[in-house]
Amino acid sequence: MTKPQSQTEKAPRRKPASFRVEDVEIVMPPEPEPLPDTSETDAEAAGLPTLERGLRWGSIFLSALGGLIGLLASLWLYDYVLALIAREDWIGWVAVVLLGLVLFALLMIILRELGGLMRLGRLGKIRHEADSAARQNDKPLAVDVTRRLKRFYRGREDIAWGMQRLAEHEHDIMDAEELLRLSERTLVAPLDPLARAIVASSAKRVSVVTAISPNAVVDMMFVAAQNMRMLRKLATLYGARPGFFSLMKLARMVVTHIVLTGGIALGDDVIQQLVGHGLTARLSRKLGEGVFNGALTTRIGIATIDVCRPLPYLEQQRPRFRELVAEVAGFN
Template identity: 40%
Template sequence: MSDRTPRRPQAFRLDDPGVVLAEDGRTAPRGAVVVTPSPAEAVEEIAPLPLPPPKSSRWGKLFWTGLGGLVSLGIGLAVTRLIEDLFARADWLGYAGLGFAALLVLAGLVIIGREAFGLMRLRTLNHLREQAAEALAKDDRRLAESVTSELLAIAATSPRLFRARTELSGHLGAIIDGADLIRLTERQLMGPLDAEATRLVSNAAKRVSVVTAVSPRAAVDLIFVLLTAIGLVRQLALLYGGRPGALGMMRLFRQVVAHLAVTGGMAAGDSLVQQVVGHGIAAKLSARLGEGVVNGLLTARLGIAAIEVTRPLPFAALPAPALSNVASGLISRDEAKDRPTDAPHPPPGAVQP
């Protein structure tokens, strides 16, 4: 049982001369009301945002615009000349050429529309990530609500997030602080997606490790690693709500490589590599198997960077994936294999304990 006497509630004004603010090294006068300020809350560290894609120069844009215009005019003149030649030979050939040209134009417009939509979606996800970071820093309720609403609209087509969307929609009116709303949105919507993204990166790293370990040609290794990396970045972009086309993939891959260069490059300086080197496992592996493990680690590092780039929210409430989480299955240690092999063998017929 505590000996401390419970204090009765008191009412006082802050401008009352009898109210004293508690300070270090100073004693309050007798009978004064001492007010102790609460310590400032620790500010949560937010994972740094991935860099936006580098902007091309104005002259580069003019160059590609001029080149694209000349190529388009050349193709148009060639098609026109071909259709005229077809009409000169036979009318039905000319009409067939016109039909194929119409199909070509229609398909081209659809492809251009899809590319434009993919670029706009990637730009929207990057903008949402920046707005979420600003809402966390300023505790802006209105900005946080706007980010949450847009993310709910993007996630409306994902069946796996149906329950998360329902629960989050029911709590929108109960959250007052903007930072808390962003953290709740991250836990509800990004939690299942982060688990799936970690699984995708881990599986890709294992495939690269196995294929490069058994492949007889370095060219095959290079092509397989490149195709796996492109496919992994595309899968992660689709998982988090992006719809990248060919141009969107080029822009996204360039952003992932730029983020890798800023956050430490392709060096896998994580605890997993230290564990591998520290226990001497690399010395027990063959050169080919070791090369496969390194390629798998680099693929995992690329996948982590792709998660940070394609994720529409910064890591604030949930921990960012580490290399040891996605690449832990590349190397399995067995205690039986770590036993010394130069121990003396018992003589034949001896009874072992």
């Protein structure tokens, strides 16, 4: 009988040999087969109840309720109009005319809201594509961005000179970034000082009213109203012309932008600036609240400019928060 080989004995080593790389055969391992979904079978084997996808009764209820309310409102309006026409006197016809004006005004409000949402979306798309064209030096994309920006600002008298200058020189530029710089210089840069003035004016107004107001609720309402007014002015300046719903969407975009860019540290910045000027001991509590609310409005204004500006900052400088806060607080 042969003695079994001990586990401690080593296997014989292969002698060294020469070979060519081309002679080596590469064997690819077979791809693993996807594992079957055993969640339902395991649940059945364990005796657990399985979730069945049935009808969504909540969605059906809300849809049916909305359709029923719309149908009842349509029937009531139809019967009301017929009753007014059946009167055959001036009261009925006046009521019909007023009802027509109400429906027409409602239609125009809806169209204005849709137009505001579309223009706000166009601003964001132009900004995104301009940023991509500048990073990748994409000349066709830069030409398309410039063409759409000209169409977006067509008919505005405040930048008519810049529009004419851009039309004279845009065909002589071969580089994508230089074309975008020319577009920024002629179409967007003239609007930046106006935007900065709007932010500074709103922040100063908020600071003064907050400092002299004795009621905190009035302060909050005034700050909210001034910030929404500032958002509307800045968006209109850059061409958005927002309605109510588009203004709410813009406010959500601004808040998201502040959070993503580190605007949560606003309080620390303002406190450090006040301490740096040695005014903490001399400022009253209300005056300190006024400076803080003005700084908050300034932060919101800068974020609104970043969101509404149709081109990135290629040649111009972005407004600096500390400089605007110092201007609002009267430090310079």
